[in-house]
Amino acid sequence: MNNVSNENSTGQAMKRMVIGIAVLVVLTALLYFVAGEGFYPWAKA
Numbered sequence: 001m002n003n004v005s006n007e008n009s010t011g012q013a014m015k016r017m018v019i020g021i022a023v024l025v026v027l028t029a030l031l032y033f034v035a036g037e038g039f040y041p042w043a044k045a
Contacts, residue, residue: 032039 032043
């Protein structure tokens with residue numbers, strides 16, 4: 001029983017991590033598309 005709940009917590013943490021990374025990537029790409037050329041030199045610095 002204890003192993004099942006431990007694996008479930010690990011699975012939930014992995015799922016949250018993947019969702020968080022995906023949201024970060026999507027928001028960053030959206031920022032590049034919205035801000036356009038002016039944002040790239042600022043982000044690169």
